[in-house]
Amino acid sequence: MLKLLKYALYDILKSRFALIYTVFLALVAISIYQVSDDLSKVSLSLMNIMIMIVPLISAVFATTHFYNNLEFIELMLAQPVKRSQVFLSQLFAVIIMLSLSILIGFGLPMMLWGADSSLITLLAVGIILSAVFTGFAFLASVMTRDKAKAIGISLGLWIYFSLVYDGFVLYFIYSFADYPLEKATLALVMLNPVDLGRILMLMQLDISALMGYTGAFFQKFFSSSMGLLIAGGTLMVWMLFPNFFALRVFRKRDF
Amino acid sequence: MGPYIRIFCFSLIGLLAAVEGHSAVIRLVPGQSIQSAVDKASPGDTLQITAGVYKQSGIVIRKSLTLIGEGYPVLDGNMEGNVLIIAAENLTIQGLKIINTGKSNMDDSAAIKFFDSKNCVIKDNILENTFFGLHFSNSSGMTITGNQIHANAIREFEVGNGIHLWKCKNSLISKNKVSGHRDGIYLEFVTKTKAEENYVEKNMRYGLHFMFSHDNSYIRNTFKNNGAGVAVMYTKNVLMKENRFEENWGSSAYGILLKDISDSEVIGNVFLKNTVGIYMEGSSRIQFTGNTFRENGWALKLMASCDQNTFRANNFTQNTFDMSSNGSVVLNTITENYWDKYEGYDLDKDMIGDVPYRPINLYSVIVEKIPAAVMLWRSFMVTLLDRMEKILPTMTPDQMIDQSPKMRPYDYG
Amino acid sequence: MITVNSIFKKFGKLEVLKDFTLNFERGNSYAIMGPNGSGKTTLIKSILGMVLPDKGEILVKGLSIKGSNDYRKYLGYMPQIGRYPQNMKIGQLFSMMKDMRPEIKTYDLDLVEAYELDKIKDKSLGTLSGGTVQKVSAALAFLFNPEILILDEPTAGLDPIAVEILKSKIKNEREAGKLILVTSHILSDLEELTNHAIYIFEGEVFFNDSIESLKEITSEEKFSPAIAKLMQWSLKKKSTTKAMTYA
Structure with missing residues (x-):
C-alpha cells in the first residue's frame, strides 16, 4: 500500500495541475492579505474560496484524475496486489496533493503575514472538504463508465451541497417560521458537509450572533468544545462515508 | 445671668468634649x-x-x-x-x-x-x-x-x-x-x-x-459578560462615555438596552463581542459618536419607535450584522460612520465613499423574523440573495442609509 | 494450468460469456480470436481478475482465483494500450513493479536490453511515443519471468524491428515451456507465435484445437484462409440458429 502510494504521490505531485492549483491558491491568499486590513477580514474572504472553490476543484480534479489513470489502475489490478490497495493509494494520493496545495498555497501567506485561530480552522475545513469531495468524485467515477457522466455527477453534487441544499433549508425554515426550528435547522445543516465546514467557521467569526439563540442547548453547543466536537465528528463521517462506498464499489467493479 | 453662664459653660465643656472625641x-x-x-x-x-x-x-x-x-x-x-x-x-x-x-x-x-x-x-x-x-x-x-x-x-x-x-x-x-x-x-x-x-x-x-x-x-466603566448586559430605562440626560461593553452573550443580552432614554450622549464607548451591541426602543435625541462596534452579532438593533437619534463617526467592524430594524420608517440620522462591509469606491479621494452604504442587509431582516436562519449565514445561497438585494432593494428600508460612509476606520485606539 | 470452468458474465443485459469453459495447458501457445464483442477481452480480463464473473470459477495452477490476488504473480500481462502515470519516469515504473513483487529477485531483462530502455529510464512516461510505451509494456510483461504470459495485441504499434525482437522472445518463452495467450488481429503473427487456435463467437467457444487440425478441418493449407472459413461457418451457424428459432 505505502509503496503504491509513494509512486502515485510522486506522479501526482509532479503534475502540472498540482503546481497551478497551489500557485492559484497562493495568489488568491496573497491578494486577499494585501487588500484586507485585518485578519478576520482575511478569513472571511478566504472562507468563501474554501467553501466554494476548493470543493469544486477537488471534485473535478479527482474525477479527471481517476479516469486519466484508469488504464494504469487496470495494469495495477493485473499485479499481485489487493484491489483495495490500488484504490486507496490513488485516493490518498489525490487527497494528499489537494491538502498540500492548500497548506502551501494558503499556509505560506499565513506564516508570512500572521494567522489566528479562525484561519487555522479554515485550513482544516479546506482539507476536510477536499477529502469529502474527492470521495464524492471517486464514488461517481467508480459508479459510471463514462468520464463526462462522472464529472457531471461530481459537479451536480457540488452544486447540490453548496447551493441547492441551502436553498431547500431556507425554504424549509421560511415555510415553518412559526415553529421552533433551531434544532431541526442544526440537524439539517449536519447533513451537508459544506454547511458543517461553514458552521465551524461561523463558530469562530460570528459567535456573538450565534449566542443569540434561546435555549441552553445552543449556548452549550456553540460556546463549548461540544459543538466543535460534534461538527468535527460529523465532518469526519462525511469524509469516510463516500470514500468507503467508493471502495466497496471499486472492489466489485469490472474493468 | 448665672444660669445662662452655667449653661454656656456646660455647652462649652460639651463642645470641648466633642472636639476631644x-x-x-x-x-x-x-x-x-x-x-x-x-x-x-x-x-x-x-x-x-x-x-x-x-x-x-x-x-x-x-x-x-x-x-x-x-x-x-x-x-x-x-x-x-x-x-x-x-x-x-x-x-x-x-x-x-x-x-x-x-x-x-x-x-x-x-x-x-x-x-x-x-x-x-x-x-x-x-x-x-x-x-x-x-x-x-x-x-x-x-x-x-x-x-x-x-x-x-x-x-x-x-x-x-x-x-x-x-x-x-x-x-x-x-x-x-x-x-x-x-x-x-x-x-x-x-x-x-x-x-x-x-x-x-x-x-x-x-x-x-x-x-x-x-x-x-x-465614564470608563467596563461591563463584561453579564447575563443580559446593561439595561437603562425611562431616563433623560445621560452621559455614557468611554465605557466598554463586552461579551454579553445570550438571546436577550445587550451591550446596552436603551428603553425610553432621551436627550443623552453615548460617546467613545467600545462594544465588543455582544450578541447585540445596542438595542434601543422608544428612545430619542441621543447622540452616538465615536463608538466602536466590533465582533458583535448585531451592532445595532434600532426599533421603529426611536427618532431623532444621530449616529455619527462610529466604527463598525467585524459585526455579523451591522444593523437591524423592525420598521421601515426612518427618523434617525446615520452619517460619516466607517463600515467594514462597505464595498463602494472613492473616486474623488476625499476619504468618503461616493455611493451610500445600506447598513441593513436582507438577511438580517430574515434572521430578525426567523432566528434559526442565522445558521445559513455566509452560505453561497445567502450571499447571492444579499447581492441581489443590494442591486434591487425590495425588503430592506431604503431610507436607512449612510450617505457619507468613511473609507478608513477612525482611530479610536 | 488455467481452467475456465463454465463462467457467465453479463454487462447489463448483454450476455458476454455464456457457460464458458476452456483449458489452457502449459507449454502451449494459444491464439485467442473472434470478432469484436465476441468476449475475448472479457475472457482475458476475467483471468486477470479485472472482470469478476457472475457465475463459474477460474482456476490458475489448480486454485480458484476468486478473492485472491496472489496468483497474479504467475502472470505477465501486456495490455493493448499501456497508459502510465504521465509524470512517472520509466525507471520508477520498473522499480514500482519490482516493489510489488518483492519476493522475486531475478529479472528477465532481455527486452529491456534489446529495446535499450535503460538509456531512457529518466524519461517521463507522458513524453513517450506510442511505440516506446508498447516496448515498456512488453518489457514489463516479461520482467518477472512469469509462468503465464497474456499478451493483448502485442505487436500493435511496434516498429518492424521491435516486432521481430518481441516475436523471438515469445517463441523462446514458449519453448521454455510457458503458457502463452495471445490475441491479435494480425493473423500472420498468430500463425507464427501460436500452436493452438481458439475461436470465440458470441460468448461461446466455437473452435478449440491445434492449428494443424484447424487446417485439416477447414481443408486449407494456410492459416489465414482457414480462419476466414471458420468465420464464415460461425456466421452461417448464427443464421441457421436464428432461422430455427424463428421457425
Missing part, C-alpha cells in the same frame, strides 16, 4: 462587640477594628463615626439579616471585609445598608457572599469607591444587587469591582451621580441597570 480612637479586637463600641463612641470617633473574625450582625450606627479595618477584619453576618445598618452623616467605612449576610428578599439583607444618610465614604471594603452588597436609600453625597463586591449565587433569585441606590443624589461610584450579583450596579430615582471606572462582570442579570435616574454620567 473627634480625635478619639477606639481599638477593637475579636470578641468585642462592635455594637457596644459604637454605642459608647461619640460622634467623630474612630473605631479601629483589628484583624480577626467578628461574628456579628445587625449593627446599627446613627452617628458620624469612622470605621477602619486593620488587615481586613472579617465581619461575619452568620447568614442573618444585615451586617451594618447606617443612618448618619459624614461617616466613613474603610478596609472591612464583610461576609455572609442573610439571604432574604423580604428585608433585602445587605452587607451595609444606608438610610437617610449624607456625605458618607465607603472605601476599599471587601464584600463576599452577601445578598445585597451596598444598599442605599434616600441618601446623598455618597462616595463609594474601591470596593470589591463578589457573590457566588447560582440562580438569579438567590442574590440581590451589588451596589444598589434608591432615591439618592450627588453621589460618586468609582473603581469598584462587582461580580456574581443580580445587577452589578442598580440605580432607581438616582440623580446627578457619577459612575466611573467600575469593573462589573459576570452578574446574573444586568451589569448596570437604571431607571428614572436623570442627569447621571457613566
Whole structure:
C-alpha cells in the first residue's frame, strides 16, 4: 500500500495541475492579505474560496484524475496486489496533493503575514472538504463508465451541497417560521458537509450572533468544545462515508 | 445671668468634649462587640477594628463615626439579616471585609445598608457572599469607591444587587469591582451621580441597570459578560462615555438596552463581542459618536419607535450584522460612520465613499423574523440573495442609509 | 494450468460469456480470436481478475482465483494500450513493479536490453511515443519471468524491428515451456507465435484445437484462409440458429 502510494504521490505531485492549483491558491491568499486590513477580514474572504472553490476543484480534479489513470489502475489490478490497495493509494494520493496545495498555497501567506485561530480552522475545513469531495468524485467515477457522466455527477453534487441544499433549508425554515426550528435547522445543516465546514467557521467569526439563540442547548453547543466536537465528528463521517462506498464499489467493479 | 453662664459653660465643656472625641480612637479586637463600641463612641470617633473574625450582625450606627479595618477584619453576618445598618452623616467605612449576610428578599439583607444618610465614604471594603452588597436609600453625597463586591449565587433569585441606590443624589461610584450579583450596579430615582471606572462582570442579570435616574454620567466603566448586559430605562440626560461593553452573550443580552432614554450622549464607548451591541426602543435625541462596534452579532438593533437619534463617526467592524430594524420608517440620522462591509469606491479621494452604504442587509431582516436562519449565514445561497438585494432593494428600508460612509476606520485606539 | 470452468458474465443485459469453459495447458501457445464483442477481452480480463464473473470459477495452477490476488504473480500481462502515470519516469515504473513483487529477485531483462530502455529510464512516461510505451509494456510483461504470459495485441504499434525482437522472445518463452495467450488481429503473427487456435463467437467457444487440425478441418493449407472459413461457418451457424428459432 505505502509503496503504491509513494509512486502515485510522486506522479501526482509532479503534475502540472498540482503546481497551478497551489500557485492559484497562493495568489488568491496573497491578494486577499494585501487588500484586507485585518485578519478576520482575511478569513472571511478566504472562507468563501474554501467553501466554494476548493470543493469544486477537488471534485473535478479527482474525477479527471481517476479516469486519466484508469488504464494504469487496470495494469495495477493485473499485479499481485489487493484491489483495495490500488484504490486507496490513488485516493490518498489525490487527497494528499489537494491538502498540500492548500497548506502551501494558503499556509505560506499565513506564516508570512500572521494567522489566528479562525484561519487555522479554515485550513482544516479546506482539507476536510477536499477529502469529502474527492470521495464524492471517486464514488461517481467508480459508479459510471463514462468520464463526462462522472464529472457531471461530481459537479451536480457540488452544486447540490453548496447551493441547492441551502436553498431547500431556507425554504424549509421560511415555510415553518412559526415553529421552533433551531434544532431541526442544526440537524439539517449536519447533513451537508459544506454547511458543517461553514458552521465551524461561523463558530469562530460570528459567535456573538450565534449566542443569540434561546435555549441552553445552543449556548452549550456553540460556546463549548461540544459543538466543535460534534461538527468535527460529523465532518469526519462525511469524509469516510463516500470514500468507503467508493471502495466497496471499486472492489466489485469490472474493468 | 448665672444660669445662662452655667449653661454656656456646660455647652462649652460639651463642645470641648466633642472636639476631644473627634480625635478619639477606639481599638477593637475579636470578641468585642462592635455594637457596644459604637454605642459608647461619640460622634467623630474612630473605631479601629483589628484583624480577626467578628461574628456579628445587625449593627446599627446613627452617628458620624469612622470605621477602619486593620488587615481586613472579617465581619461575619452568620447568614442573618444585615451586617451594618447606617443612618448618619459624614461617616466613613474603610478596609472591612464583610461576609455572609442573610439571604432574604423580604428585608433585602445587605452587607451595609444606608438610610437617610449624607456625605458618607465607603472605601476599599471587601464584600463576599452577601445578598445585597451596598444598599442605599434616600441618601446623598455618597462616595463609594474601591470596593470589591463578589457573590457566588447560582440562580438569579438567590442574590440581590451589588451596589444598589434608591432615591439618592450627588453621589460618586468609582473603581469598584462587582461580580456574581443580580445587577452589578442598580440605580432607581438616582440623580446627578457619577459612575466611573467600575469593573462589573459576570452578574446574573444586568451589569448596570437604571431607571428614572436623570442627569447621571457613566465614564470608563467596563461591563463584561453579564447575563443580559446593561439595561437603562425611562431616563433623560445621560452621559455614557468611554465605557466598554463586552461579551454579553445570550438571546436577550445587550451591550446596552436603551428603553425610553432621551436627550443623552453615548460617546467613545467600545462594544465588543455582544450578541447585540445596542438595542434601543422608544428612545430619542441621543447622540452616538465615536463608538466602536466590533465582533458583535448585531451592532445595532434600532426599533421603529426611536427618532431623532444621530449616529455619527462610529466604527463598525467585524459585526455579523451591522444593523437591524423592525420598521421601515426612518427618523434617525446615520452619517460619516466607517463600515467594514462597505464595498463602494472613492473616486474623488476625499476619504468618503461616493455611493451610500445600506447598513441593513436582507438577511438580517430574515434572521430578525426567523432566528434559526442565522445558521445559513455566509452560505453561497445567502450571499447571492444579499447581492441581489443590494442591486434591487425590495425588503430592506431604503431610507436607512449612510450617505457619507468613511473609507478608513477612525482611530479610536 | 488455467481452467475456465463454465463462467457467465453479463454487462447489463448483454450476455458476454455464456457457460464458458476452456483449458489452457502449459507449454502451449494459444491464439485467442473472434470478432469484436465476441468476449475475448472479457475472457482475458476475467483471468486477470479485472472482470469478476457472475457465475463459474477460474482456476490458475489448480486454485480458484476468486478473492485472491496472489496468483497474479504467475502472470505477465501486456495490455493493448499501456497508459502510465504521465509524470512517472520509466525507471520508477520498473522499480514500482519490482516493489510489488518483492519476493522475486531475478529479472528477465532481455527486452529491456534489446529495446535499450535503460538509456531512457529518466524519461517521463507522458513524453513517450506510442511505440516506446508498447516496448515498456512488453518489457514489463516479461520482467518477472512469469509462468503465464497474456499478451493483448502485442505487436500493435511496434516498429518492424521491435516486432521481430518481441516475436523471438515469445517463441523462446514458449519453448521454455510457458503458457502463452495471445490475441491479435494480425493473423500472420498468430500463425507464427501460436500452436493452438481458439475461436470465440458470441460468448461461446466455437473452435478449440491445434492449428494443424484447424487446417485439416477447414481443408486449407494456410492459416489465414482457414480462419476466414471458420468465420464464415460461425456466421452461417448464427443464421441457421436464428432461422430455427424463428421457425
